[in-house]
Amino acid sequence: MIGVQTADAIRVAEQVWFEAHRGEGLMGRAAAAVAAHALEMAGTHGRVLVVVGRGNNGGDGLFAAAELARHGLPVAIWPVAETMHEQGRVAATGAGCRFVGVVEATEQVAEVDLVVDAVLGIGGRPGLRPDVLALAQEAEALGVPVLAVDLPSGLDTDSHQLQDSFHATRTITFAARKACHVLQPAASRCGEVVCVDIGIELGNSVLEVAEAGDVAVRWPVPGPTSDKYSRGVVGIDSGSAQYPGAAVLGVTGALYAGAGMIRFVGPEPADAIIRASLPSVTHGEGRVQAWLCGSGWGSADDNRARLERRLADGVPAVIDADALSVLPEHLPYGCLLTPHAGELARLLGAERAEVEADPIGSAHRAAERTGAVVLLKGASQYIVQPDGRVRVAVPGPSWTAQAGSGDVLAGICATLLAAGLPAADAGLVGASVQAMAAARRPGPWPPDDIAHEVAALVGNWGELSCR
Ligand SMILES: NC(=O)C1=CN([C@@H]2O[C@H](COP(=O)(O)OP(=O)(O)OC[C@H]3O[C@@H](n4cnc5c(N)ncnc54)[C@H](O)[C@@H]3O)[C@@H](O)[C@H]2O)[C@@H](O)CC1
Numbered sequence: 001m002i003g004v005q006t007a008d009a010i011r012v013a014e015q016v017w018f019e020a021h022r023g024e025g026l027m028g029r030a031a032a033a034v035a036a037h038a039l040e041m042a043g044t045h046g047r048v049l050v051v052v053g054r055g056n057n058g059g060d061g062l063f064a065a066a067e068l069a070r071h072g073l074p075v076a077i078w079p080v081a082e083t084m085h086e087q088g089r090v091a092a093t094g095a096g097c098r099f100v101g102v103v104e105a106t107e108q109v110a111e112v113d114l115v116v117d118a119v120l121g122i123g124g125r126p127g128l129r130p131d132v133l134a135l136a137q138e139a140e141a142l143g144v145p146v147l148a149v150d151l152p153s154g155l156d157t158d159s160h161q162l163q164d165s166f167h168a169t170r171t172i173t174f175a176a177r178k179a180c181h182v183l184q185p186a187a188s189r190c191g192e193v194v195c196v197d198i199g200i201e202l203g204n205s206v207l208e209v210a211e212a213g214d215v216a217v218r219w220p221v222p223g224p225t226s227d228k229y230s231r232g233v234v235g236i237d238s239g240s241a242q243y244p245g246a247a248v249l250g251v252t253g254a255l256y257a258g259a260g261m262i263r264f265v266g267p268e269p270a271d272a273i274i275r276a277s278l279p280s281v282t283h284g285e286g287r288v289q290a291w292l293c294g295s296g297w298g299s300a301d302d303n304r305a306r307l308e309r310r311l312a313d314g315v316p317a318v319i320d321a322d323a324l325s326v327l328p329e330h331l332p333y334g335c336l337l338t339p340h341a342g343e344l345a346r347l348l349g350a351e352r353a354e355v356e357a358d359p360i361g362s363a364h365r366a367a368e369r370t371g372a373v374v375l376l377k378g379a380s381q382y383i384v385q386p387d388g389r390v391r392v393a394v395p396g397p398s399w400t401a402q403a404g405s406g407d408v409l410a411g412i413c414a415t416l417l418a419a420g421l422p423a424a425d426a427g428l429v430g431a432s433v434q435a436m437a438a439a440r441r442p443g444p445w446p447p448d449d450i451a452h453e454v455a456a457l458v459g460n461w462g463e464l465s466c467r
């Protein structure tokens with residue numbers, strides 16, 4: 001898991017470091033890393049424009065500029081504020097960098113091989129001054145590579161929200177990733193994110209982002225003594241006369257994620273379609289280890305009773321879509337709610353915009369209120385537990401933003417719950433595996449094709465664990 005830290009936590013850790021290592025500087029380490037990446041991106045004869053702000057982020061930029069000039073690269077520096085990091089200025093001047101004003105900097109953008117953005121880092125307020133924004137937009141429009149120091153200036157370090165900012169090709173950050181590097185849409189401005197260890201010690205992270213290896217180790221690969229019951233029986237009550245496809249997709253997700261057995265109890269015409277197209281699915285009531293309810297129910301009058309009937313078994317359930325509007329006071333232990341932003345807003349009696357502005361806080365409110373784990377779906381997928389722990393699934397391509405992806409995902413998660421994974425792991429692993437499968441097959445593939453890709457991906461993990 002990748003731990004994410006706040007700007008405040010970094011500042012505190014830097015302070016602790018300075019108290020223990022008087023006289024030594026962290027900035028030299030940060031600047032050396034920036035210079036190494038700049039050299040790689042610009043090439044040994046590349047021309048570089050470094051845009052520096054007044055704080056320590058600008059200091060990193062000035063020392064990196066000095067290093068590049070010592071390697072023989074022609075370096076121009078635009079200091080955007082009236083003041084700048086003094087030792088950095090001396091180093092850059094001594095190394096032969098040329099200082100330019102806004103007019104020349106703007107002309108230079110079309111000429112250079114790399115722009116280094118060292119305007120604002122973790123001390124920056126969101127947004128950019130108009131002249132700096134104009135240069136950032138010019139670089140983007142011309143396709144000039146941009147290397148951001150710590151974060152693309154203009155972004156809010158601790159937020160997922162988009163601001164007027166540089167659009168980096170690569171971002172070199174220090175000590176740990178911050179929210180803006182990993183959460184969409186802000187992360188889309190960071191390009192490739194490289195995290196450099198500068199030697200400071202950090203405590204617990206505010207949230208964790210899953211990596212492929214975290215998904216593989218949690219996946220319930222069957223062992224030599226597994227049978228269909230021990231692997232997990234999934235009960236699926238989804239679909240309606242209006243939305244039979246949701247049921248077919250949920251069953252497909254469960255099947256290709258490796259359910260030991262599926263009992264489908266949803267209505268026609270989905271029942272007949274599934275009998276005809278997915279013959280391994282059984283039909284009718286029986287014991288299950290987890291339920292999937294809600295996908296494609298529509299706004300029927302009996303949704304509340306339909307959900308109560310399924311929850312009466314007391315086994316964990318994935319509660320999706322229309323069932324999220326009719327939650328009872330008490331849910332069985334271990335349930336997973338799978339709303340998108342609109343559904344979460346309805347559940348909370350809030351506006352969708354409020355959820356989009358504060359996805360983590362909103363998901364946490366729902367988790368606290370219901371006692372269930374919440375998987376909030378979207379470009380970044382948050383798994384939030386009632387105790388406030390937050391994890392983010394492995395990101396995937398935007399192609400999965402299509403009708404039916406959520407139905408498949410609910411089926412995958414229900415399979416994982418039935419296999420015995422705790423709800424937080426079922427949400428994390430389910431959302432991640434779908435994204436990873438989509439990444440293996442980028443393009444406008446329908447969600448059931450991506451479910452097939454899940455089976456191919458997971459099959460490799462099975463082979464690894466059998467060796
Ligand atoms: N503290 C340290 O020892 C280290 C700091 N490092 C660098 O230092 C950065 C943090 O430095 P600072 O705390 O000086 O903060 P920044 O360099 O991020 O910028 C803060 C300065 O810019 C001004 N400012 C803030 N928002 C603005 C806006 N929207 N428009 C115009 N001016 C604005 C502030 O008044 C302040 O003077 C990190 O991001 C990192 O790049 C690294 O060198 C590693 C070591």
Ligand SMILES: [K+]
Binds near residue numbers: 057117119148152153
């Ligand atoms: K920056």
